[in-house]
Amino acid sequence: MSGILDGKRILITGVLMESSIAFHTAKVAQEQGAQVILTAFPRPTLTERIARKLPEPAKVIELDVTNDEHLDRLAGLVRDELGSLDGVVHSIGFAPQDALGGNFLNTPFESVATAMHVSAFSLKSLAMACKPLMSDGGSIVGLTFDAQYAWPQYDWMGPAKAALEATSRYLARDLGKDGLRCNLVSAGPLRSMAAKSIPGFSELADVWNHRSPLAWDMNDPEPAGRGVVALLSDFFPKTTGEIIHVDGGVHMMGA
Numbered sequence: 001m002s003g004i005l006d007g008k009r010i011l012i013t014g015v016l017m018e019s020s021i022a023f024h025t026a027k028v029a030q031e032q033g034a035q036v037i038l039t040a041f042p043r044p045t046l047t048e049r050i051a052r053k054l055p056e057p058a059k060v061i062e063l064d065v066t067n068d069e070h071l072d073r074l075a076g077l078v079r080d081e082l083g084s085l086d087g088v089v090h091s092i093g094f095a096p097q098d099a100l101g102g103n104f105l106n107t108p109f110e111s112v113a114t115a116m117h118v119s120a121f122s123l124k125s126l127a128m129a130c131k132p133l134m135s136d137g138g139s140i141v142g143l144t145f146d147a148q149y150a151w152p153q154y155d156w157m158g159p160a161k162a163a164l165e166a167t168s169r170y171l172a173r174d175l176g177k178d179g180l181r182c183n184l185v186s187a188g189p190l191r192s193m194a195a196k197s198i199p200g201f202s203e204l205a206d207v208w209n210h211r212s213p214l215a216w217d218m219n220d221p222e223p224a225g226r227g228v229v230a231l232l233s234d235f236f237p238k239t240t241g242e243i244i245h246v247d248g249g250v251h252m253m254g255a
């Protein structure tokens with residue numbers, strides 16, 4: 001059976017639990033013919049345990065995306081395993097507790113800086129760490145939560161996602177000449193670990209119960225994973241700096 005990622009080699013960050021968008025991305029990518037390599041934070045053992053639930057075995061490499069040593073050694077480790085890459089998935093987000101849940105006006109800059117470093121600047125770090133492996137071009141795909149709006153409880157993750165969205169456009173601008181595309185999937189709310197760390201996440205997610213034209217299931221990350229796989233495939237060959245909404249349609253509803 002042929003798949004839309006046949007013959008492609010894809011690096012996927014962010015597999016932590018079965019509820020991770022990255023886990024479903026890896027699953028669909030393998031089903032569509034890709035060879036997948038995973039990166040892990042905070043511990044490879046956690047990711048290795050979840051990776052056993054994938055249809056095919058996948059090698060796991062430790063990567064804290066804020067650690068320059070980890071970033072410097074990444075290309076060598078991936079080259080030993082796969083030779084080169086056709087795609088990279090950034091499925092990483094984090095903000096300290098005092099940057100979330102209604103503390104926007106009092107969050108110290110240190111916490112804002114951490115959110116920006118892990119959630120936005122890291123897209124550039126990951127892209128540049130993997131660039132030497134994509135000399136024939138390729139596709140970089142990240143995950144955002146619509147940063148056009150001020151959401152309840154989301155607080156400094158909002159500006160961090162706005163920075164991620166802008167970073168993706170600047171990467172698309174600067175890497176286009178190397179045949180590299182950079183796009184984001186803007187997903188609706190999903191009950192992952194990252195979501196559980198946001199106090200009052202249900203209040204935010206409740207918007208989808210009232211406004212989503214398509215029925216939205218917060219326990220099903222597969223539609224987001226499928227969107228990522230589509231952007232990794234050859235079916236968006238001239239699309240870059242774009243944000244594809246996989247949110248049931250909420251982004252375009254006026255009321």
Ligand SMILES: NC(=O)c1ccc[n+]([C@@H]2O[C@H](COP(=O)([O-])OP(=O)(O)OC[C@H]3O[C@@H](n4cnc5c(N)ncnc54)[C@H](O)[C@@H]3O)[C@@H](O)[C@H]2O)c1
Binds near residue numbers: 064066092118187195
């Ligand atoms: N869950 C949602 O409602 C939702 C909606 C839209 C977008 N997103 C985005 O999707 C992406 C994946 O989140 P998820 O919902 O699958 O949750 P998740 O908790 O399963 O994934 C978040 C990942 O970030 C990783 N991470 C955190 N700090 C890191 C670091 N320093 N270095 C490397 N990795 C690090 C974690 O290990 C984890 O795998 C995030 O960018 C998130 O903001 C999530």
